[in-house]
Structures are given as structure tokens and as C-alpha cells.
Amino acid sequence: MSSRTVTVSSLKKASRLVRDAMLAVLPAPEDCSASFSPSFLRESVSIMKKARSIRRRTVVRQGLSAAAGFVLVFLLLFFSLNSTARAALVNWVREVTEHSALYRLFVPERPADTLPSCTPGWLPEGLLPEPQTFIGERAAGYTWSDASGGSLLTLDLFLINENTQLSVTDTAGFSCREVDLRGGTADLYTNGNQSVLIWTEDGILCQLAGICGEEDLLKTAEALVLR
């Protein structure tokens, strides 16, 4: 017979046959009533103590594994269903990464007189980046719109310095309030239909405007990656 016929499945089948034959020639366990020495019995007590200790550890380990599994499934469900939480997590991871020494070692800091590039960490559902993003030396503009092409969100970035005078005009019909944003504050203008967020950050004036709810606008602003 060729050696090529020794496959794992044939080996499993043959092993089972040999095991059955091996056990068949031995007496049944219940027929083996042996008497053991006192030292053997003393040693048995110690072995059983070890067995109980291992069992306890195993139960604890399995319990912890099960709990960790439940937590993981819960977190996966939570983050897949809740876009706000997902955006917050992405921001947190990004902040932790950007503040790490390793990141600073490999990614040089943006020079003070240049505009950062912008990547959205989160966008309202259905919005896509427009191809005609404008990036100049002292200003940049980004547009995100839905499939119909209607402009729904725009972000304008301007380089500013200590001499820059900021004033907001044409605010008739808009109400204004201060909101917490990206570790600082921002002005939120809204007229019920359109909302505008204005804030400054690392020498940049940012203006995010959109025909969407305040909540979506704030979430988009929080998740912006400017570097």
C-alpha cells in the first residue's frame, strides 16, 4: 500500500480502531479494585487540592472571558448604532494619537503660517465631498453635498494673525449663542433653516455652514481633522 494513503482522516479512523482494541484487552475500570498505600492516599489529597484550585481558576477565567465578550459585543453594537458615540470615539483616538510622543516624532507640526488640510471625521448621512474644493494660500474652502448636488455643508478656513479684525455681518434673522466646541468655544448662528458655526483654532478662523440641524453641524465640527 502506498504511503500516500496515510491522510489525517484515515489516521483518525485507524486511531479509533486501535484505541477500541487497546481498551478491549484491558479490564473494565469498575473491575479494578486495587488497594493503595497510605502514602499514595496522602498524595491523592494533595492532587485533589491542586485540582480544586485549578478548577477555581478556570471558572474565574471563563467568567471573565464571558464578561469581556459581553462587553465587547455591547460596545460593538453601541458604536455601530450610535453615530455620535462613534464620532466621539474617533475624536478621542485621534487626540490620544496626536498627543503621543511617537506621533510627534514622525508627523511634523504644521507651520504657523500655513493652512491645515481638512478631513471630515463624520458627516451627516448621504453627504459626499465635492470635487471643487478650493485651497489657496491664506484661505481654503470645502463643500460636502448630497447625491442631488445641492450644497449642504461648507467649511471655510482663513489664516489669521494678531492684527486680524473679526466681525460678523448680515446676521439679520439669525439668533446667536456660544457653544462648547473642540476644547474651546464657538459662536453658533441659526435661523431655523440654516446654521453657521464660527470659531478660531491654532491661528485659523473656521466657518462651518450648512442647511442642516444644529446637532449635525456640531457633530461634523467636532469630528473635523485639521492638520
Place this chain on the structure above:
Amino acid sequence: MFLLDMTEAGPGRLLFEEIYERYRGLMLHVALGILKQPEDAEDAVQNAFLSLLKISDRIRSADSPETQALCVITVRHKAIDLLRRRREYPEEDMTLFTPPVPGVPEDHGLAAALARLPDRYRDLILLRYDLGYSTKEIAELTDTTRAAVQKTLFRARRALEKEMEAL
């Protein structure tokens, strides 16, 4: 799951305790057949249980043929180890004294060849392919390294192929 294991073992009683109670007589019988001396045989049984403890979480029931085979193979291994330590048999001697397993159907070539292998090879193949233990678990059972188990398994398969050609 761990809850199921505890139910199998009965309230307040470990599965391992049941295995110990059930098979220690049989294991002593096997060890005595090899070592002849009751004190040495008891040592082999104790050593076997200490090794079985290491993989006790893999054992699912006390009275299955798989558990019985595991206990028999482990105690036989420990008994032969004791013999080797006494230098009665050199380490490289694979023939030892265990006769081929009788009662294996001759028309099953591979099983017949496996039954004729030296017990050290045969036992490792049974542990790996019949009982499904990993090489790491077999190494824990036999107090050796994973690499040594892999090497012996490789040799065992080669010996098995030779045995089949001879049939």
C-alpha cells in the same frame, strides 16, 4: 461552558475527582504490568494524574472511552519513563516490551500497521489524531517540549508508512 462541566461533575464534586476514583485502579493495573513493583506503579499513577491535571479543562466526561484511553496512555507513558530513568531501557529504544495491540481488524491496513508500531509512537498518534490533543497539550502530558512532540510525531508517521509498506 463551565456551568455544564460543573453539572456533569455533580454538585460539590469535581469531574477530575470522578476520573481519579474511576480510573486509578485500572491505571495501577497498567502500570504494574510494566513496572512489576507496586510502589513504582503507584508513583507512575500519581505522576500520570499530575500530568492529567494540566489538561483537565479539556476533559469533558469521566466515563467516556476517550477519557479511559487518555488515562491508560498517560500512565503507560509515565511507567515507561520510570523504567527509562532506571536505565533499564535506553532512550533511543522504541521497541520496549509492549506487544502489538491485538484485535485490530487485519483488513484495515492502516489500523493494523498502527497497532504494530512501538507504543511510544502509537500513543502519540492516538493522543493527536484520535483524542484530538494539540502538540502543546501532548507536551504538557508527557513532560516534554512541543518541538520534541512534533519530532516524535513526524518519526511516528514515517514508521507507520514503513510498516504499511511491509504489510
